[in-house]
Amino acid sequence: MINRNYLECLTCGTKAMTRTAIGHSDHQEFAFPCSKCGVEIRFAMKLDQSAPSFSYDWIKGAKWVHEPTLPDLPNIHYLDGENLIPKNMKGNFSPFIVTSFLPKDPAEYLRQRDVRFFASQQVWPKLKELRVHAERRNATLFDKLARDLHYDGNLNDWQDRLRAELWAIETYGNWFRPFTSADEAFIRQRISLAESIAASDHHLVTELTSSHNHHALFTECQRVRDAFAQLYPALSSLYQTFYWREDSGSLDDYQLAEKRFAELKTLYVDCLETFCRISVIAATIEGEIQIGAVAVPKAKGTLTVAQFQAVKNGNKPDVLKKLPLADLFVPFINSKLRNGVGHNSAGYDVTSDEIFYSNHNNKGTTHYRLPYIRFCETIVLIYRQFELVWLYAAWLIARAEGVKGRIM
Numbered sequence: 001m002i003n004r005n006y007l008e009c010l011t012c013g014t015k016a017m018t019r020t021a022i023g024h025s026d027h028q029e030f031a032f033p034c035s036k037c038g039v040e041i042r043f044a045m046k047l048d049q050s051a052p053s054f055s056y057d058w059i060k061g062a063k064w065v066h067e068p069t070l071p072d073l074p075n076i077h078y079l080d081g082e083n084l085i086p087k088n089m090k091g092n093f094s095p096f097i098v099t100s101f102l103p104k105d106p107a108e109y110l111r112q113r114d115v116r117f118f119a120s121q122q123v124w125p126k127l128k129e130l131r132v133h134a135e136r137r138n139a140t141l142f143d144k145l146a147r148d149l150h151y152d153g154n155l156n157d158w159q160d161r162l163r164a165e166l167w168a169i170e171t172y173g174n175w176f177r178p179f180t181s182a183d184e185a186f187i188r189q190r191i192s193l194a195e196s197i198a199a200s201d202h203h204l205v206t207e208l209t210s211s212h213n214h215h216a217l218f219t220e221c222q223r224v225r226d227a228f229a230q231l232y233p234a235l236s237s238l239y240q241t242f243y244w245r246e247d248s249g250s251l252d253d254y255q256l257a258e259k260r261f262a263e264l265k266t267l268y269v270d271c272l273e274t275f276c277r278i279s280v281i282a283a284t285i286e287g288e289i290q291i292g293a294v295a296v297p298k299a300k301g302t303l304t305v306a307q308f309q310a311v312k313n314g315n316k317p318d319v320l321k322k323l324p325l326a327d328l329f330v331p332f333i334n335s336k337l338r339n340g341v342g343h344n345s346a347g348y349d350v351t352s353d354e355i356f357y358s359n360h361n362n363k364g365t366t367h368y369r370l371p372y373i374r375f376c377e378t379i380v381l382i383y384r385q386f387e388l389v390w391l392y393a394a395w396l397i398a399r400a401e402g403v404k405g406r407i408m
């Protein structure tokens with residue numbers, strides 16, 4: 001559904017038409033420069049998916065006006081938060097139609113896209129609820145919800161229930177990490193190899209949990225999922241690129257309509273921090289395999305789990321890149337971007353549609369700019385990878401709570 005509206009720039013009085021696609025989330029926020037004076041115009045919409053209904057929430061830099069005062073055809077802003085917007089619309093009126101044939105299998109892509117919308121908006125709140133029942137040890141409510149989620153294993157004790165919860169989270173996470181099954185097989189193989197080597201001594205799990213409070217880790221991971229689920233509709237169109245044909249082109253030819261830098265930067269920082277925490281578990285598993293001890297191997301000697309945990313995230317890749325799991329982690333740890341966007345001076349520039357940030361060190365300050373869509377792509381890529389390496393975290397959480405045997 002598309003809603004048309006008309007606005008007038010508060011700075012120069014230029015009028016424009018907005019054609020806004022009504023999306024799947026509770027909140028949408030769009031920004032674009034006035035076509036004449038370049039000042040940022042930003043507005044938000046409130047949506048009620050259960051009604052369904054929507055309303056215009058607030059607007060900055062412009063005011064809404066009635067249609068009849070407009071000259072012939074005003075400049076038009078196509079605001080579709082859930083499809084990639086071609087920079088050149090070539091006379092097309094719908095971003096959805098322009099981009100719908102980019103995937104190799106358009107029908108399969110749309111099916112998976114619908115599942116992801118459903119998962120992020122409907123299933124995720126249930127998984128949060130499951131966590132509440134688990135924390136409050138409310139077996140009746142937990143079991144009822146687990147069965148509603150189609151879990152059909154035993155629910156005789158809290159180990160069973162944790163297994164059920166981890167199953168539900170993994171099923172959920174799977175939708176957000178398409179085309180990662182080869183890496184998933186690698187992770188499972190490394191975990192079971194390390195477990196078979198460590199079978200005689202149980203220090204692996206105890207040492208990991210002592211430096212890595214698994215309750216805190218679980219909470220942190222849930223927070224990342226929660227933030228991502230809320231922002232997912234505004235990032236969802238980027239998932240299309242995983243399904244593209246080889247000749248489908250470049251993301252540089254597209255932009256995103258929703259501009260949510262303030263929320264996204266927090267999500268990015270939290271996701272990267274959690275991701276780096278999980279890398280400690282993964283590196284320790286490699287240590288167990290390589291040297292049969294609970295330690296992280298490096299070029300010369302080893303680090304204890306606590307020592308590696310304390311290594312700055314920006315320096316963790318120096319150790320990780322020597323391990324067989326390097327490709328799972330190293331390409332995703334961009335500490336320049338992380339430190340830049342974590343700083344107050346980072347922001348979004350509507351005229352160039354770029355984010356800007358800077359790094360400060362003893363050599364001075366370096367300024368960077370990155371297209372907004374590339375920043376969002378970075379978030380989608382690291383979240384997808386987070387859902388993959390979550391398998392390490394899930395393993396530790398399960399073992400620390402005494403779950404035996406196969407976890408998922």
Ligand SMILES: [Zn+2]
Pocket residue numbers: 009010011012013014034035036037038039
């Ligand atoms: Zn203006």
